[in-house]
Amino acid sequence: MMLNDVVHRVTRRIVERSTDSRRRYLDLMQREGDGHAERIVALPCSNLAHGFAAAEQDKESIATRAGPNIGIVSAYNDTISSHQPFGAYPPQLKIWAREVGATAQVAGCTPAMCDGVTQGQEGMELSLFSRDVIALATAVSLSHAMYDGVAMLGMCDKIVPGLLMGGLRFGHLPTLFFSAGAMPTGISNKEKQRVRQLYAEGKVTRAELLESESASYHAPGVCTFYGTANTNQMMLDLMGLTLPGAAFIQPGTPLRQALTRASMHRLAAISRPGNEHRPLARCVDEKAVVNGIVGLLATGGSTNHALHIPAIARAAGIIVDWSDMAELSKAVPLIARVYPNGAGDVNHFQNAGGLGFVVGELLGAGLVHRDVTTVWGDDLSAYAQEPWLDADALAWRDPGPSGDDTILRGVAAPFQADGGMRLVQGNLGRACFKTSAVERERWTMEAPARIFHTQSDVAKAFAAGELDRDVVVVVRFQGPRANGMPELHKLTPILGVLQDRGHRVALVTDGRMSGASGKVPAAIHCTPEALGGGPLSLLRDGDLVRLRGEEGVLETTADLTGRDPAAYVEDQTGTGRELFGMFRRLADGAERGATAMLAEGGL
Structure with a gap:
């Protein structure tokens, strides 16, 4: 061939x-x-x-x-x-x-x-x-x-x-x-996900959640x-x-x-x-x-x-x-x-x-x-x-033909005609969208933004009922130079609950999501990151944000011209984070690998 x-x-x-x-x-x-x-x-x-x-x-x-x-x-x-x-x-x-x-x-x-x-x-x-x-x-x-x-x-x-x-x-x-x-293999992934979302809604106890997690990672x-x-x-x-x-x-x-x-x-x-x-x-x-x-x-x-x-x-x-x-x-x-x-x-x-x-x-x-x-x-x-x-x-x-076509299929009859990841870009920068994890009807999303600087603030707003609507949750200042670009996996059950309630929900962030994330449309690794004046730093609550996986679009209809970047108060002390200041200062952007080591020397 x-x-x-x-x-x-x-x-x-x-x-x-x-x-x-x-x-x-x-x-x-x-x-x-x-x-x-x-x-x-x-x-x-x-x-x-x-x-x-x-x-x-x-x-x-x-x-x-x-x-x-x-x-x-x-x-x-x-x-x-x-x-x-x-x-x-x-x-x-x-x-x-x-x-x-x-x-x-x-x-x-x-x-x-x-x-x-x-x-x-x-x-x-x-x-x-x-x-x-x-x-x-x-x-x-x-x-x-x-x-x-x-x-x-x-x-x-x-x-x-x-x-x-x-x-x-x-x-x-x-x-x-x-x-x-x-x-x-432990308990089914569907059961694990179900218990996580019930816990996010306060419907099961911590002991029940731990029992479920321990049956999965065992x-x-x-x-x-x-x-x-x-x-x-x-x-x-x-x-x-x-x-x-x-x-x-x-x-x-x-x-x-x-x-x-x-x-x-x-x-x-x-x-x-x-x-x-x-x-x-x-x-x-x-x-x-x-x-x-x-x-x-x-x-x-x-x-x-x-x-x-x-x-x-x-x-x-x-x-x-x-x-x-x-x-x-x-x-x-x-x-x-x-x-x-x-x-x-x-x-x-x-x-x-x-x-x-x-x-x-x-x-x-x-x-x-x-x-x-x-x-x-x-x-x-x-x-x-x-x-x-x-x-x-x-x-x-030779492994022979697929033993389960719900898991593995040939190229002639794939699950999806294209690959599992797309580039989305526009006036909010460039980002990755893992379309393979999201139902196709959710690839296109347009809603007002709600801006956060931490995962815990998202959780508080969810608990207060402030996110029970169509919303693009924007979590910024999560890039490599801001705080080391952590995964925001804690958001997955919360956003999943909102989506299951019938709302149109998406996440936009300059941080990462877990390799195990799925279900909710997410534009992640946004670059340039918010720290230093990236476009996400110019967004405000209520700005309309468009995420279109099919066309590869990430944009806002708001006029960002003349806006001052949002302030970011850095507190990178505790748990040894202060020792990593050199890495944050030298880190490349996400598209170049978000690495500090290769930023110098022309590699």
């Missing part, structure tokens, strides 16, 4: 736009790669002795460079359910490395926060910039110059993007991502809704940075262990000099980035990746913007509906055919690049298969 014209055109535009920055990046990686072996050989004996002092039986192999030494960068902690299994990985990975003549050391650990724990709390204002901290921690971990390859242990929201951004600055090293898998593994964490796993698969089909296999199963072992064996193989050597910088190119975007659109993935993909791309010298995503969205059909866009969770998605089915459909329609370098080979075709155990041996097979 020939490549789709739109995919080809957008890829060429990205290549041309990125010519200078990509060349600088590849030149840097070439210099780093050329000097890498020399640095290891020339490492003074005292330095080297420090590096393997605790390596026990692996000392001699590391000292003599008998085989590749793999650096493990782990985001393990016990608070994040999906990362809890990673605690057992390093001892196992060391054994599996020795099986193929390699060694492994934990190079370092990164912080890892759970947005589910911090939603609606002050800690959420650290969330987005934790991605930059993770990238920096990854760089510190790999700064010892003792490693020939990198095993990345991470799954969740800002963690995979941060690991990848940091890893790309060491892109001369082969790198493979390890998943821990999805937790088993075991090790990634949360089963298709939010940012599971979108990360999809992206790694579509970009060929993990073993084919490894994303959603549950923790503690024989298949999960077989995939982890095979991942280490494969990483050792691609970390040796020779024909199989494949540095990360070679794997993450313009085609791989486009494949990740197409996967995002085809599966209705997390809106957070409208920030993460541009930031990841920039770390590899590639420049991507929302116009690229919007144009691809017109060509890429929505072929998956996973909660919050549908009833089933990622376990149902996996059972219906999973990413193997998705990749096969996209390849068959010419919607992704087949000719890409992956950790597994030089062709994406292997990712159109699913892993299984043939007796005790790990193998791959």
Whole structure:
């Protein structure tokens, strides 16, 4: 199948736009790669002795460079359910490395926060910039110059993007991502949503709400809704940075262990000099980035990746913007509906055919690049298969047709003719609208604005009955430079209740919504942000706001000329927020990835 014209055109535009920055990046990686072996050989004996002092039986192999030494960068902690299994990985990975003549050391650990724990709390204002901290921690971990390859242990929201951004600055090293898998399915998502809305209306107790939430988030593994964490796993698969089909296999199963072992064996193989050597910088190119975007659109993935993909791309010298995503969205059909866009969770998605089915459909329609370098080979075709155990041996097979057409459909009969995300723009700036999560009749919205500066103020107005009408709720001063661009997931049940009461409701904000948001139309990541005089700072209560997903419009009929920006009183102290002032001051706009690290230096 020939490549789709739109995919080809957008890829060429990205290549041309990125010519200078990509060349600088590849030149840097070439210099780093050329000097890498020399640095290891020339490492003074005292330095080297420090590096393997605790390596026990692996000392001699590391000292003599008998085989590749793999650096493990782990985001393990016990608070994040999906990362809890990673605690057992390093001892196992060391054994599996020795099986193929390699060694492994934990190079370092990164912080890892759970947005589910911090939603609606002050800690959420650290969330987005934790991605930059993770990238920096990854760089510190790999700064010892003792490693020939990198095993990345991470799954969740800002963690995979941060690991990848940091890893790309060491892109001369082969790198493979390890998943821990999805937790088993708990109560139905529909029931969880029902209890949340009842609690928002004061109709169930906190104890009843906690019981419901605990029946949903109940075991090790990634949360089963298709939010940012599971979108990360999809992206790694579509970009060929993990073993084919490894994303959603549950923790503690024989298949999960077989995939982890095979991942280490494969990483050792691609970390040796020779024909199989494949540095990360070679794997993450313009085609791989486009494949990740197409996967995002085809599966209705997390809106957070409208920030993460541009930031990841920039770390590899590639420049991507929302116009690229919007144009691809017109060509890429929505072929998956996973909660919050549908009833089933990622376990149902996996059972219906999973990413193997998705990749096969996209390849068959010419919607992704087949000719890409992956950790597994030089062709994406292997990712159109699913892993299984043939007796005790790990193998791959064709997933066959969709096992549930309410969750997965072919390109010929999609849920929606275009992708799951749209660019809306006008005199209020540019913003993202996840149309795949919203009923089509709600894509067009026009109502008076009600302006807020915090989620808690929205909640107070709701409790007072002030929002029982058609309304566009505008929550501003939530951008990266104002307060770190927190997710505003606390608003989802409130706005859902208003919509269920028959009102026409929408959200407009320069903040983020959770990767699990849906149902209510929302223009998010508005840029320029309100702080500094962005258009949202000029809106007033009662101004008529139009959101039109079909036409890609975000505007007000009010004349903003001559208005003074609203005042914003910044109080970024407590919960360590004062330590992140540098990140807020240096942060780029949302469309450039909202990152502080790459704002300087021309990347």
